[in-house]
Amino acid sequence: MKQVTVTGQTVEEAIQTALGQLDAxxxxxKVEIIDEGKKGIFGVFGSKPAIVKVMLPPNQSQEGDEYLREIAKQMGNTVDIETEENDKEIRYNLTGDKIAMLIGKRGQTLNALQYLTQLVVNRNSDQYKAVIVDAEGYRDRRNETLKQLAERLAKKAIRLQREVFLEPMPSYERKVIHTALQNNTDISTFSDGVEPNRRVVIKPEK
Known part of the structure; x- marks a missing residue:
């Protein structure tokens, strides 16, 4: 977070000076008034300058973009990043020549990048935003795979009449499983365990 402490004849004048210094x-x-100042006699004698501290919170999406580029660089990779942002979420889509390196086995590297980027994006901001990091459409492909897996294991749970445990997954992947099976009245689903080993359980309904 950038910040400056400036003085002026009035609070407004000090703020305007700070805006010029911060280019904002x-x-x-965000403004913190340290001293409102004092005009003094005839505007001169006994006057006291106003003092304000002006803070410029970081741009959340830009911080995430810079972090991802730096991590990719340290991994010997160069990426292009397309960013989409709304009031609740920032989505980064990475493209590059060695993109598989950033995805990792079953998306584990990509999931780690997403988790770390979310920490970076929200560390200095009062407005929490969820972060999605994708790589050349991997998330959509993974979601389709998860839906197919959910259907297959639901059939297995019904056939064997016992609970079926899936591998540990991050919360947004577990949500895909729950959503895919929510209309299947022959089974129910719930999450079990503690992060990062929390997993979906598919239970047959007798």
Missing amino acids: SEDQI
Whole structure:
């Protein structure tokens, strides 16, 4: 977070000076008034300057972009990043020549990158945003694989009449499983265990 402490004849003048130093607009900053100042006699004698501390919170999506580029660079890779952002979520889609390196086995490396990027994006901000890191459409392909897996294991649970445990998954992948099976009245699903080993359980309904 960038911040400056400046003085001026008035609080507003000090804020305007700070905006120039930070190259920012008023809607981007946070202001802490340290001293409102004092005009003094005839505006001169006994006057006291106003003092304000002006803070410029970091751009969340930009911080995530820079972090991902740096991590990719350290892994010997160069990536292009397309960013989509709304009030609740930031989505990064990575493309590059060695993209498989950033995905990893069953998306484990990509999941780790997503978790770390989410920490970076939210560490200095009052507005929490969920972060999705994708790589050349991997998430959509993975979601389709998870849906097919859910259907197959649901049939297995019904056939064997016992609970079937899936491998540990991050919360958004578990949600895909739960959603895929929510209309199947022959089974129920729930999550069991403690992160990062929390997994979906498919239970037959007798």
